[in-house]
Amino acid sequence: xxxTVSINLGGYPFHINEDAFEYVHQYLESIRNHxxxxxxxxxxxxxxxxxxxxxxxxxLKGRTIVSMKEVDEVVQVMGKPEDFGAExxxxxxxxxxxxxxxxxxxxKTGKRLFRDPDDQKLAGVCSGISAxxxxxxxxxxxLIFVLxxxxxxxxxxxxxxxxxIVPEAVTSSDKLAMKGEPTTVENIAKKxxxxxxxxGDKISEWGKEFGSKKKRHR
Amino acid sequence: xxxxxxxxTKAQMRKGIxxxxxxxxxxxxxSYPTDIINELKEAKLIVVEGTLYPLLNRLKDASLLEYNxxxxxxxxxxxxxxITESGQDFLTSLKETWEDLNQAVNYSQSKIKxxxxxx
Numbered sequence: 315x316x317x318t319v320s321i322n323l324g325g326y327p328f329h330i331n332e333d334a335f336e337y338v339h340q341y342l343e344s345i346r347n348h349x350x351x352x353x354x355x356x357x358x359x360x361x362x363x364x365x366x367x368x369x370x371x372x373x374l375k376g377r378t379i380v381s382m383k384e385v386d387e388v389v390q391v392m393g394k395p396e397d398f399g400a401e402x403x404x405x406x407x408x409x410x411x412x413x414x415x416x417x418x419x420x421x422k423t424g425k426r427l428f429r430d431p432d433d434q435k436l437a438g439v440c441s442g443i444s445a446x447x448x449x450x451x452x453x454x455x456x457l458i459f460v461l462x463x464x465x466x467x468x469x470x471x472x473x474x475x476x477x478x479i480v481p482e483a484v485t486s487s488d489k490l491a492m493k494g495e496p497t498t499v500e501n502i503a504k505k506x507x508x509x510x511x512x513x514g515d516k517i518s519e520w521g522k523e524f525g526s527k528k529k530r531h532r
Numbered sequence: 533x534x535x536x537x538x539x540x541t542k543a544q545m546r547k548g549i550x551x552x553x554x555x556x557x558x559x560x561x562x563s564y565p566t567d568i569i570n571e572l573k574e575a576k577l578i579v580v581e582g583t584l585y586p587l588l589n590r591l592k593d594a595s596l597l598e599y600n601x602x603x604x605x606x607x608x609x610x611x612x613x614x615i616t617e618s619g620q621d622f623l624t625s626l627k628e629t630w631e632d633l634n635q636a637v638n639y640s641q642s643k644i645k646x647x648x649x650x651x
Contacts (some may be wrong), residue, residue, distance in 0.1 A: 324608070325608030326607055327606070345582070349586065352589070353593070354586075354589035354590075356592060357589055358585045358586050358589050361588070361611070362585050365565065365566065365569075365581060365585070368566060368607075390581060390583055392582040393580020393581065393582040393583065394580070394582075397580050398580070398583045398586055496607075
């Protein structure tokens with residue numbers, strides 16, 4: 315089950331999955347940052363929204379909910395703001411300033427600490443920490459926590475506190491930030507593909523289970 | 533490294549020509565950006581669609597283009613771009629430059645071919 319958001323994109327109404335909404339939002343923000351020094355920023359953004367809305371309609375072919383798949387296809391067609399090209403009519407110094415401001419405000423690329431819901435024994439605190447520090451196997455972090463529990467009992471306390479304050483990585487961009495991979499179009503696409511493959515595996519497993527149950531009934 | 537430079541050079545070449553092509557498409561008739569994109573895609577001039585919108589905005593700010601709104605059957609009103617008088621002049625001189633460049637490129641290429649045949 316997925317929560318959807320209703321949006322008005324360039325005057326067209328859409329229902330969009332929450333993760334896909336966040337992706338679109340980040341994409342539009344990255345364009346806004348890229349053109350933030352230009353007077354026509356809002357206008358460019360609006361025109362791009364209209365075009366994205368048209369593309370969504372084309373890609374949806376009558377379906378009603380926009381998912382990550384459509385967003386990804388449309389973002390591929392529209393391209394990254396870096397690929398939109400330099401502005402030959404403007405002064406070079408001006409452009410440098412703008413590039414700088416773009417870098418400052420671009421999509422979050424820093425690592426962030428999350429709890430990893432895909433690899434959890436309890437709440438994913440340890441696997442989140444090992445992702446944050448680039449440790450391949452979370453078992454070492456888990457071991458440290460267990461050792462701390464024996465030597466003074468801090469382990470349990472620390473774990474509970476972290477469980478409480480560290481957010482769970484819910485969306486694809488969270489999961490990328492957890493591993494410190496920049497949230498770019500390619501990376502999100504990669505992540506989504508992984509998730510779709512996983513889902514495919516699960517569905518085929520369910521299919522098998524279902525099939526075997528059916529046989530038993532006969 | 534050389535790959536990056538080649539891509540950069542290609543992009544620069546495409547960018548200059550893109551401006552010429554967008555202006556000449558619009559000079560034929562008032563156009564909706566999506567129609568411009570379709571023509572540019574047919575000519576393989578545009579790689580990502582996002583390129584067009586900042587370009588149109590820039591040409592509009594330079595008073596080479598202007599737009600008006602037209603009602604649409606299938607959605608909100610649409611922006612139709614048309615060329616201004618100064619845009620027309622700009623286009624004419626761009627076309628001249630393009631002709632000159634085209635001749636220069638052909639000339640230098642044919643020289644190289646001649647030299648290859650002679651040697």
